[in-house]
Amino acid sequence: MAVTGLSLGDRAYLALAATVDGTAATTERGWIAAAVDVSVTAIR
Structure with missing residues (x-):
């Protein structure tokens, strides 16, 4: 599955x-929004 924008x-x-x-x-x-099985933290 391709994720666009990355x-x-x-x-x-x-x-x-x-x-x-x-x-x-x-x-x-x-x-x-794109991360499926990954924890993502926004730093700003």
Whole structure:
């Protein structure tokens, strides 16, 4: 399933957070809606 609006780097960062069962910190609000099995924290 393709997620639109995320760069390759964005997807890699989210994949890393999912792999290590961590939380992704970002200023991009779109990540919150796009992240399915990843905890995302908006830092701004």
